[in-house]
Amino acid sequence: MxxxxxxxxKEDSNNLQRAFVxxxxxxxxxxxxGGFLSQGNTTFLIGCEDEKVDDVLKIIxxxxxxxxxxATPHMLSTGYEITxxxxxxxxxxTCFVVPVDEFKRF
Amino acid sequence: MxxxxxxxxKEDSNNLQRAFVxxxxxxxxxxxxGGFLSQGNTTFLIGCEDEKVDDVLKIIxxxxxxxxxxATPHMLSTGYEITxxxxxxxxxxTCFVVPVDEFKRF
Amino acid sequence: MxxxxxxxxKEDSNNLQRAFVxxxxxxxxxxxxGGFLSQGNTTFLIGCEDEKVDDVLKIIxxxxxxxxxxATPHMLSTGYEITxxxxxxxxxxTCFVVPVDEFKRF
Ligand code: NI
Ligand code: NI
Ligand code: NI
Known part of the structure; x- marks a missing residue:
């Protein structure tokens, strides 16, 4: 596991969640x-069998x-026109794969 | 460790926190x-000795x-009467037990 | 890794983030x-090579x-004067160092 x-x-998090489901x-x-990407980011925790890690990474x-x-206008809230x-x-x-000693669902 | x-x-998080204390x-x-449970969920991080993991899982x-x-009325915000x-x-x-190589408190 | x-x-999180950068x-x-410190806390995830863990911990x-x-007045919102x-x-x-089996950046 x-x-x-x-x-x-953050802008990719809804699509990613749908793909996981x-x-x-x-x-x-x-x-x-906040975080290291200026527009904010989201962290997902995904538990999976060892042999499914590659599938998870592929989806991500x-x-x-x-x-x-x-860039489209909705991305720029500067008030300037894009010419x-x-x-x-x-x-x-950014993905970290971490070993799991025990997994429980109650 | x-x-x-x-x-x-989310609805269990206050009771759980009290039990940990x-x-x-x-x-x-x-x-x-959000998350996989419709009403929102909460993530806890608990550091403990190897021999205490079972106690932590038991509390959870x-x-x-x-x-x-x-279901009681406060759970349903639909406006319909429950008959x-x-x-x-x-x-x-959902619980993941992960190995810890080093633990520091400053 | x-x-x-x-x-x-929480009060240290901006300084710490700047130090990481x-x-x-x-x-x-x-x-x-919330959490175990009354004024709220912040969790950081930092990925690094094994030989850099001590540097990360030193910064933290x-x-x-x-x-x-x-205590200075801005810390106390009680309305009482400090005499x-x-x-x-x-x-x-509180720091946990966890092994990483695989690390990917896309
Ligand atoms: Ni495994
Ligand atoms: Ni241990
Ligand atoms: Ni390593």
Whole structure:
């Protein structure tokens, strides 16, 4: 048994949670404030069998890896008009896989 | 030394915290948002000696295991009157016991 | 690779976060409610190489160890005037160092 602790950007957390449910993984979302990514992040705890860790990591990568996006007005609350397409990096995930000595559900 | 990470339903968290204090366990309550249980849940971190893990799990089971309750009006904010007793499942705990290489208090 | 889980008092969390950044450690601050220290606490997750654990612990000790302070008016919201210097204990950190089987950044 392993515990995957995943820190993702807040904007990806709903999609990621949905993907965990669709793939029958039980994930718990912790409330997170601030962090190393400017727009805030969210921490997930996912318990899974050793042989499922790669599947969990694959889902996290799919839903929340760092990628470039063209900024759209809703992303910029500056009041300035966008006259040129603006590339920004969004997403990004940090994952720790930790051993579990014992797992209990009551 | 072990770290017990326990995810319980929000409604049980105050009773559980009181039980940890009464039994001289130091528990930290993390703020948790949403999760796999519809009414929100809370995560506790409890550090303890290896031989105390069973006591910690026993307390968690006692205070927050899944059980059936008869729904009372304060649980239902629908505006409908209850004409029949309604059984609902409340509580439930998920516990990970994780090894600790080093423990420091400053 | 290790994961350091550090629980510090809320009042020290900004200084600690700044110290982590200055020393090139990536730390994630979880929102924490209540806990065993009366004024609320904050949990940090810090991933680091095995040989850097002592540096991480040193920073945590430096920024958030328990120490005595003379209470100043902003600390007391009682409405009473302070007529004598009042020593109070502030700070304090609890740190768990946990093994990491796998670490991924996406
Ligand atoms: Ni295992
Ligand atoms: Ni031990
Ligand atoms: Ni290592």
């Amino acid at each position: 392993k515990l995957v602790i995943a820190i993702v950007q 669709q793939n029958d993984f039980r994930a718990t979302k912790l409330a997170t404030s 990568k799919q839903e929340s890896r760092a990628r470039e996006e063209i 040129q397409p603006l590339k920004i990096t969004v997403g990004g995930a | 072990k770290l017990v990470i326990a995810i319980v339903q 009464q039994n001289d366990f130091r528990a930290t309550k993390l703020a948790t948002s 089971k006692q205070e927050s295991r899944a059980r059936e309750e008869i 029949q007793p309604l059984k609902i499942t409340v509580g439930g705990a | 290790k994961l350091v889980i550090a629980i510090v008092q 200055q020393n090139d450690f990536r730390a994630t601050k979880l929102a924490t409610s 000790k430096q920024e958030s160890r328990a120490r005595e302070e003379i 004598q210097p009042l020593k109070i204990t502030v700070g304090g950190a």
